[in-house]
Amino acid sequence: MIGLGVMGRNLLLNMADHGFAVIGFDKDTEKAKALETSASAGTRVKGVVALEEMISQLQRPRRVMMLVPAGKPVDDVLESLKPLLEPGDIVIDGGNSHYTDTLRRVTATKEAGFHFMGVGVSGGEQGARTGPSIMPGGDQEAYAHVKPMLEAISAKVDGEPCVAYLGKGAAGHYVKMVHNGIEYAIMQLISESYRLLKAAGLDNDQLHEVYKKWNEGDMQSFLLEITADIFLQPDDKSGLRLIDVISDKAGSKGTGKWTSQDAMDLGVPATVIDTAVSMRTISAFRDERVQAAAIYKEPKIPVPADQQLFISQVQDALQFATIICYAQGMAMLHSASSALDMDIPLPQALKVWRGGCIIRSALLGTFYNAMQQSPGLPNLLLNATVADIIKGKEHNMRAVIVQAAQAGLPAAGFMAALSYFDAYRSEKLPTNLVQAQRDYFGAHTYQRIDMPGSFHTSWQHH
Ligand SMILES: NC(=O)C1=CN([C@@H]2O[C@H](COP(=O)(O)OP(=O)(O)OC[C@H]3O[C@@H](n4cnc5c(N)ncnc54)[C@H](OP(=O)(O)O)[C@@H]3O)[C@@H](O)[C@H]2O)C=CC1
Numbered sequence: 530m531i532g533l534g535v536m537g538r539n540l541l542l543n544m545a546d547h548g549f550a551v552i553g554f555d556k557d558t559e560k561a562k563a564l565e566t567s568a569s570a571g572t573r574v575k576g577v578v579a580l581e582e583m584i585s586q587l588q589r590p591r592r593v594m595m596l597v598p599a600g601k602p603v604d605d606v607l608e609s610l611k612p613l614l615e616p617g618d619i620v621i622d623g624g625n626s627h628y629t630d631t632l633r634r635v636t637a638t639k640e641a642g643f644h645f646m647g648v649g650v651s652g653g654e655q656g657a658r659t660g661p662s663i664m665p666g667g668d669q670e671a672y673a674h675v676k677p678m679l680e681a682i683s684a685k686v687d688g689e690p691c692v693a694y695l696g697k698g699a700a701g702h703y704v705k706m707v708h709n710g711i712e713y714a715i716m717q718l719i720s721e722s723y724r725l726l727k728a729a730g731l732d733n734d735q736l737h738e739v740y741k742k743w744n745e746g747d748m749q750s751f752l753l754e755i756t757a758d759i760f761l762q763p764d765d766k767s768g769l770r771l772i773d774v775i776s777d778k779a780g781s782k783g784t785g786k787w788t789s790q791d792a793m794d795l796g797v798p799a800t801v802i803d804t805a806v807s808m809r810t811i812s813a814f815r816d817e818r819v820q821a822a823a824i825y826k827e828p829k830i831p832v833p834a835d836q837q838l839f840i841s842q843v844q845d846a847l848q849f850a851t852i853i854c855y856a857q858g859m860a861m862l863h864s865a866s867s868a869l870d871m872d873i874p875l876p877q878a879l880k881v882w883r884g885g886c887i888i889r890s891a892l893l894g895t896f897y898n899a900m901q902q903s904p905g906l907p908n909l910l911l912n913a914t915v916a917d918i919i920k921g922k923e924h925n926m927r928a929v930i931v932q933a934a935q936a937g938l939p940a941a942g943f944m945a946a947l948s949y950f951d952a953y954r955s956e957k958l959p960t961n962l963v964q965a966q967r968d969y970f971g972a973h974t975y976q977r978i979d980m981p982g983s984f985h986t987s988w989q990h991h
């Protein structure tokens with residue numbers, strides 16, 4: 530393992546726990562030593578400070594994994610490995626690399642004679658240590674060599690490993706990118722639900738109870754579970770709850786933005802993901818928001834007095850919108866699979882996400898069944914079971930948006946989800962007017978509903 534940070538160190542110790550003899554490389558002697566001291570008793574873990582020493586001790590074909598920051602560090606590691614590797618050796622990039630970088634590296638390393646695989650890993654620190662969700666793609670021959678180990682260290686759901694071969698080329702990193710886009714979107718929706726519930730008067734203890742209860746039902750998910758926990762965390766510096774002293778400026782490393790950018794390139798609407806990315810961006814404009822808050826006062830319409838009813842409406846709205854996030858992400862994978870020649874097995878991607886990863890949720894079982902029934906399904910919203918859930922939540926979704934809009938509470942993610950739904954389920958959209966406008970000013974032509982072909986009109990000024 531190259532890169533003994535949060536993910537690399539924990540994943541390596543996980544491998545050791547499953548009986549594999551492992552070596553970790555770090556330039557820093559202390560970090561290399563710390564790896565050995567943190568290993569479980571009886572495991573075979575070695576920390577080294579020279580890459581040559583690590584490579585020379587590996588069995589052939591050598592299996593080298595890196596978990597370093599995306600971008601230049603991955604290229605640097607590859608450069609330093611090149612003179613040390615032999616034909617047939619396997620290099621795995623387990624980080625959040627952009628899939629186009631992975632494609633470039635696959636080609637470059639093939640010329641050098643060794644295998645390069647992009648493998649998405651999700652689960653954070655704890656998941657890496659005890660069982661992450663793993664998304665491999667690319668070279669099938671190389672995958673056969675690492676499959677037993679990846680299956681051993683992955684999370685398990687109903688005894689099945691949360692790892693599967695997810696397609697050609699950079700499919701592993703592509704699926705991980707979309708996973709992160711969905712992650713951004715669901716986190717945004719949960720944060721909006723938090724804002725709405727706070728406006729209805731809930732304190733941190735009540736918020737904890739609400740999210741805990743939601744997490745016990747059919748909405749069960751990792752993100753709801755940690756959300757419930759967050760409201761109870763005390764702050765040792767202020768004596769307040771930690772959530773109340775955390776700045777509202779949210780950071781990001783880019784995978785959500787990449788998902789949105791790629792959705793645009795593919796021509797697949799991923800509006801909740803786009804909104805989540807934009808909302809993180811607007812969160813960074815703190816100074817301007819403070820100025821704007823002084824100019825534009827919140828409307829004086831409170832959210833309704835019936836707190837229990839409102840909580841149940843928000844619960845339904847959150848589930849409705851969360852389903853839309855998965856539907857948009859899966860529609861993207863459906864399209865990318867053929868457009869980018871990756872042959873992504875969509876049911877397998879859902880199966881891999883059922884455990885270990887940040888977006889794991891009880892809903893994944895329903896989605897997996899939907900995709901198993903019809904693997905070519907372009908959108909989860911077209912599945913009958915999913916449609917029944919959506920129809921059951923639709924009324925409350927609308928009710929929450931009306932109340933959020935009247936109270937002046939930001940709920941862009943919820944609104945994006947409903948707007949997408951309303952457009953997707955519309956047999957007729959008003960975009961006939963857009964076509965007329967394009968032809969009017971730019972002679973871009975239009976199609977008619979009553980006969981085939983392209984038409985242009987010399988539009989009259991009236
Ligand atoms: N943290 C998370 O929850 C998740 C992270 N990821 C992805 O996994 C990758 C690693 O993330 P994470 O473990 O959190 O990051 P960390 O910053 O914790 O660790 C990165 C490690 O890479 C090492 N490193 C950096 N540059 C080089 C280099 N050129 N050569 C050798 N080693 C290098 C660092 O060493 P040093 O400290 O000495 O510089 C450090 O040990 C990233 O791509 C990240 O996006 C994926 C899933 C979840």
Ligand SMILES: O=C(CO)[C@H](O)[C@H](O)COP(=O)(O)O
Pocket residue numbers: 625650651652653709712780781782783784785887
């Ligand atoms: O890949 C992950 C989880 O699946 C990482 O935690 C990722 O870094 C989160 O993205 P960001 O830092 O942009 O919020």
